[in-house]
Amino acid sequence: MSRKEGALSRIAAAALVLGACSRERPTEADPPPRAQPALSAAPVASAAPASPPASAADPLRRELLRAPITSASIVGWHRPGLFRVTIERRDPPGSAPALLFLSLAENPVVWRRSLAFERLAWALGARVVPAAVLRRIGTGELGALFAGQKDLRDYLARHAVVQNDGTVDALMFAPGRGEGAEAWRVPAGRDVTLEHSLEAETWARWAASPEPLLGENSALLADYVETLVLDYLSGNVLRRGLHLDPAGSAIHLTDNRSAFPAKVEPRALDVLLARLRPVARFPRGLERALLALDRERARALFVSGPFETWLLPPRTLVDLDERRKSLLTLIAARIAERGDAAVLCL
Structure with a gap:
């Protein structure tokens, strides 16, 4: 490596470290959950959901928002709010699988961080995160879905965060990635750890x-x-693994609850930095997407509308922007060393 190239690499590494060292400040408290009435078996229509990152005409997200839920089963009591569901699609007609994460009293707004992570991926053109939407489901609809499952109904009656309008916030997301038919296919494969795996x-x-x-x-x-880029930008220091589909040559990030934490210790972020610093090649459109994701664009994605609909607190947007600039510095240094075509080539 020449003296110039070595200097550029050191500048890029220093920029990432400086971006990591900005400590997150206390954030605004999330709105408190409302009272929780018991689940009712009477059918109740779902309330209007929040807007997805794409337009309301987006076929995939429209199905996630509006398609009737015909069945639901809990994934496991280790994650009591997560359910495998079947929805009745309209275009094309037929049943399709999806995943549903209900808002529980133990962590009533965890869906916000997951949805913010999906919107970040969407804004950057990243393919690894399945499409997701906020869907508000009536307690009557939930009661009908879990009829005959007394233990589960009793648990949700005690723990589900029911809003004043009788709905429960839920994150509905596709089983697979992409925007077309592949999004409805449950990926094969296995979970892989990011530490000490081949x-x-x-x-x-x-x-x-x-x-x-x-x-x-x-x-x-x-x-x-x-994956490295999204976890670094979102301060997702707690991710331990991901889902690998070897047959499809694809990585799926489906559990993103730990993204955008209220506080990130610099030492914890060092783990992400250690993975990101050596990267020599990046996706083709990443630099352009990062340049477009300025503070105004970030506000539109994460804090548009009234306060209770915000996905992230304002301080987190500042931290996101600092990391974005640090990452742009790293990419710029790589391009200065080897040129656009050699660096933005994935």
Whole structure:
């Protein structure tokens, strides 16, 4: 490496470190949950959901928002608010799987961070996060879905956060990634840890190479870099793994509850930085998308509308912007060393 290239790399690394060292300040308290009436078996229509990141005409998100839910089963008592559901799609007609995460008293607004993470991925053109929407479901609809499941009905009657209009906030998301028919397919594969796994070590080696390596899978590499970028920007220091679909050469990030925490310790963020600093190649549209994600655009994505609809507190937007600028500095340094075509090539 030449003296100039070494200096640029040190500048880029310093920018990332400085971006990581800005401590998050206390944030505004989330609005308190309302009283919780018991679940009723009487059918009640769902309230109008919040707008998705794409237009209301987006076919995938429209189905997630409006398609009737015909069945639901709990994923497991280790995650009592998460359900596998079946919806009745209209275009094309037929049943399709989806996932539903209900708002519970233990963490009534956890869906906000997950939805913010999905919107961040959407804004950056990242493919690794399935489409998600906020859907407000009536207690009567829930009661009908869980008829005959007394233990579950009793649990939700005690723990579900029911709003004054008789609805429960829920994050509804597609089982697969993408915007077309593939979004409705449940991915095969397995969960992979990001620490000390052969897969993650292989991806990291690919990412650090300026040139494609023998046996490299460019689709998986792009997904891995997207994962690093999204977790760094959102301060998601608690992610331990991801879902790998080897047959589809795809990574799926479905559990994003730990994104955008109220406070991120610099030492914890160092783990993300250690994975991101060596990256030599990035997705083609990433730099352009990061430049477009200025503070005005971030406010439109995360804090538009009245306070109770905000996905993130204003201080978190400041931290997001600082990390965005640090990442742009890293990419700019890589481009100065090797050129756009060699760096923005995934």
